[in-house]
Amino acid sequence: MYYGxxxxxxxxxxxxxxxxxxxxxxxxxxxxxxxxxxxNRMNDVVDGCRVDxxxxxxxxxxxxxxxxxxxxxALVGMVFQKPNPFPKSIxxxxxxxxxxxxxxxxxxxxxxIVESSLIRAGLWTEVKDRLAEPGTGLSGGQQQRLCIAxxxxxxxxxxxxxxxxSALDPIATARIEExxxxxxxxxxxxxxxxxxxxxxxxxxxxxxxxxxSIVEVGDTEGIFTNPREQRTxxxxxxxxx
Amino acid sequence: xTDMTVKCAAGEVRTDTAxxxxxxxxxxxxAERRFRTYGLIAVCTALSFLAILLISIVGKGYxxxxxxKLQLEVxxxxxxxxxxxxxxxxxxxxxxxxxxxxxxxxxxxxxxKSRRDKRALYGIVSGGAGYEIYKMILEDPSLxxxxxxxxxxxxxxxDVLMKGQIDRSSPETERRVKDNEIAWVDRLAAQGAIEKxxxxxxxxxxDSREPEQAGIWGAVVGSFFTLIVTLAISFPLGVMAAxxxxxxxxxxxxxxxxxxxxxxxxxxxxxxxxxxxxxxxLNFFGLPRSAPLVGGMVLSLMTLPTIIIASRAxxxxxxxxxxxxxxxxxxSKMQMVTDHVLPMAMPGMLTGTIIGMAxxxxxxxxxxxxxxxxxxxxxxxxxxxxxxxxxxxxxxWADSPERAFVERTSAAIMVLxxxxxxxxxxxxxxxxxxxxxxxxxxxxxxxxxxxxYSRPATRQxxx
Numbered sequence: 001m002y003y004g005x006x007x008x009x010x011x012x013x014x015x016x017x018x019x020x021x022x023x024x025x026x027x028x029x030x031x032x033x034x035x036x037x038x039x040n041r042m043n044d045v046v047d048g049c050r051v052d053x054x055x056x057x058x059x060x061x062x063x064x065x066x067x068x069x070x071x072x073x074a075l076v077g078m079v080f081q082k083p084n085p086f087p088k089s090i091x092x093x094x095x096x097x098x099x100x101x102x103x104x105x106x107x108x109x110x111x112x113i114v115e116s117s118l119i120r121a122g123l124w125t126e127v128k129d130r131l132a133e134p135g136t137g138l139s140g141g142q143q144q145r146l147c148i149a150x151x152x153x154x155x156x157x158x159x160x161x162x163x164x165x166s167a168l169d170p171i172a173t174a175r176i177e178e179x180x181x182x183x184x185x186x187x188x189x190x191x192x193x194x195x196x197x198x199x200x201x202x203x204x205x206x207x208x209x210x211x212x213s214i215v216e217v218g219d220t221e222g223i224f225t226n227p228r229e230q231r232t233x234x235x236x237x238x239x240x241x
Numbered sequence: 242x243t244d245m246t247v248k249c250a251a252g253e254v255r256t257d258t259a260x261x262x263x264x265x266x267x268x269x270x271x272a273e274r275r276f277r278t279y280g281l282i283a284v285c286t287a288l289s290f291l292a293i294l295l296i297s298i299v300g301k302g303y304x305x306x307x308x309x310k311l312q313l314e315v316x317x318x319x320x321x322x323x324x325x326x327x328x329x330x331x332x333x334x335x336x337x338x339x340x341x342x343x344x345x346x347x348x349x350x351x352x353x354k355s356r357r358d359k360r361a362l363y364g365i366v367s368g369g370a371g372y373e374i375y376k377m378i379l380e381d382p383s384l385x386x387x388x389x390x391x392x393x394x395x396x397x398x399x400d401v402l403m404k405g406q407i408d409r410s411s412p413e414t415e416r417r418v419k420d421n422e423i424a425w426v427d428r429l430a431a432q433g434a435i436e437k438x439x440x441x442x443x444x445x446x447x448d449s450r451e452p453e454q455a456g457i458w459g460a461v462v463g464s465f466f467t468l469i470v471t472l473a474i475s476f477p478l479g480v481m482a483a484x485x486x487x488x489x490x491x492x493x494x495x496x497x498x499x500x501x502x503x504x505x506x507x508x509x510x511x512x513x514x515x516x517x518x519x520x521x522x523l524n525f526f527g528l529p530r531s532a533p534l535v536g537g538m539v540l541s542l543m544t545l546p547t548i549i550i551a552s553r554a555x556x557x558x559x560x561x562x563x564x565x566x567x568x569x570x571x572x573s574k575m576q577m578v579t580d581h582v583l584p585m586a587m588p589g590m591l592t593g594t595i596i597g598m599a600x601x602x603x604x605x606x607x608x609x610x611x612x613x614x615x616x617x618x619x620x621x622x623x624x625x626x627x628x629x630x631x632x633x634x635x636x637x638w639a640d641s642p643e644r645a646f647v648e649r650t651s652a653a654i655m656v657l658x659x660x661x662x663x664x665x666x667x668x669x670x671x672x673x674x675x676x677x678x679x680x681x682x683x684x685x686x687x688x689x690x691x692x693x694y695s696r697p698a699t700r701q702x703x704x
Contacts, residue, residue, distance in 0.1 A: 040569065042565065042568065042569065045565075045568060047492070070571050070572070070573050071571070073568065073569060073570065073571035074570075074571040077569065077570070078569040080562065080565060080566065080569070082562060084560075084562035084563060084565070084566040085566075086563065086566065086567070086581060087563070087585060096570065096580070097570045097571065100570070100571060100572055100576065101571060147566070150566075150570060151569075151570070154570065154571065
């Protein structure tokens with residue numbers, strides 16, 4: 001993958017297992033977020049971005065010309081590093097996706113989808129009597145859970161999370177990690193994280209990135225207790241990163 | 242570096258560095274005080290100029306809000322008004338109402354005999370007094386045949402005299418108002434038959450040759466229609482152009498050229514747009530001259546660059562995180578712009594539009610070129626009727642040699658300034674309201690509700 005003339009990703013070959021959490025770890029600037037954004041083609045909006053290669057979702061290459069990006073993003077949702085709820089009411093935040101893609105025909109259906117998404121995101125009890133209040137009025141952790149609710153409201157197959165807890169305090173982080181564990185039952189999750197402890201807690205598969213290529217991929221247990229590559233060992237023990 | 246300690250008279254211990262800093266401090270603080278003083282002087286000078294301007298305008302204009310009226314006993318002679326007993330408005334209009342007024346004056350001052358004196362006597366009442374009698378008859382036809390005391394407008398000269406703007410002590414040959422006229426007016430005043438009620442004609446009448454009958458209503462309606470046309474053309478075009486240029490246009494030399502040109506157009510002298518309007522709208526397309534439609538089209542050309550520039554700035558200010566969130570959930574680019582970016586940028590766009598409209602309201606030069614400088618008496622009924630606008634009305638009255646128009650010019654300027662201040666206030670209020678709404682929603686909650694959660698550790702809701 002290239003930004004203009006500069007190559008950012010070199011020969012990345014990764015299988016992402018269904019209904020498991022895969023974490024991408026590595027030092028800053030190694031290409032994890034870039035790779036993550038390739039999966040739902042968010043890099044298309046960056047000028048001068050070019051991708052060589054293929055990513056297959058459900059057997060189809062998402063970089064094929066015939067693929068509709070809008071449809072792809074309904075199947076692959078994304079949660080960003082800094083919580084970014086829309087400046088609308090909490091209800092409208094969650095309902096926007098389903099309304100957009102025509103997943104809810106009547107108000108009752110929309111109500112149902114909003115309620116179930118907020119319940120699954122662990123936010124329902126806190127906001128159920130103030131759905132009309134603006135989403136930007138919640139605390140940081142609640143905003144991030146709102147963004148997760150927004151992403152799952154369209155029932156995607158994959159959820160991408162780009163360092164979702166880096167802007168949150170430890171308690172909010174713990175809640176989100178619990179949430180990820182629950183969501184794993186229904187969704188495939190790929191999470192980029194700077195914190196190795198988080199990767200160890202949350203994920204089943206881990207990929208270690210370094211300077212734009214994958215150094216090692218494997219079960220999380222194996223990577224953290226018995227890495228094969230020297231660079232992985234160095235990173236995990238904190239000798240660089 | 243060795244520290245040299247120096248003991249001062251007060252017993253303090255200072256090092257070398259500290260002493261040097263202390264010496265420089267006095268100079269720095271003095272420079273800061275000087276700078277602040279210059280700033281204060283500049284602000285005070287500007288405010289005093291503003292005060293001088295406002296005081297001179299208000300001082301000259303406040304008297305225009307009063308109109309001298311004379312109370313005369315008028316006999317609504319039916320042989321003059323309706324000899325065959327008709328009450329049809331068209332027929333009544335043909336009667337000689339001025340004759341009724343003159344008859345009333347002769348009765349009030351029976352000692353006036355010579356023709357020259359009589360002409361002077363008739364001159365103390367406004368030339369439009371006859372028309373005022375006609376309107377009274379129209380409102381209440383039962384007046385025909387009665388004799389009543391009614392209030393009629395005084396002529397401009399008497400009006401000016403009563404407002405103290407004519408020097409009574411100057412020699413008679415240098416005055417417009419002669420001694421005998423002053424004597425008659427004083428007699429009426431002694432009887433309590435002269436008053437200066439609020440000048441409603443200023444706000445309800447169209448332009449007129451007689452200052453006491455002249456009003457700004459025609460100009461206000463003309464301005465209104467012109468601004469409506471300007472708003473209807475420039476707001477949609479400006480917003481859509483800004484959205485296209487900011488969101489969808491590719492970044493290449495052509496779009497850079499367009500951006501430079503738009504910025505330049507905002508600085509073009511407005512009279513050039515008037516010439517363009519004359520050449521294209523009037524000569525080529527043959528649209529009606531002096532119409533608010535053409536005026537609005539010319540002014541919209543002028544305000545379009547302002548609106549585009551303000552709208553682009555508002556669009557740029559929308560944070561990219563919202564755009565990414567919208568795209569991430571599967572919105573197409575067009576949906577992202579219409580559902581999220583545009584509503585968030587709308588307050589800024591509206592502010593820019595209102596400011597542009599306020600500028601357009603005060604424009605005179607381009608409208609002179611397309612003919613809105615004519616003397617128009619009737620109130621325009623629509624955007625295609627010939628009309629004039631408020632600033633042009635001020636210009637026409639300022640040009641007039643009559644003394645009574647001086648105060649009316651200032652009054653019209655006050656009305657114009659009032660409109661401009663109102664429009665700018667609305668722009669500021671709108672901006673404040675929308676800023677508060679989406680930036681700090683916590684402040685808009687009613688205070689009686691308890692806070693259910695602690696404030697966020699990171700200030701993510703504020704910019």
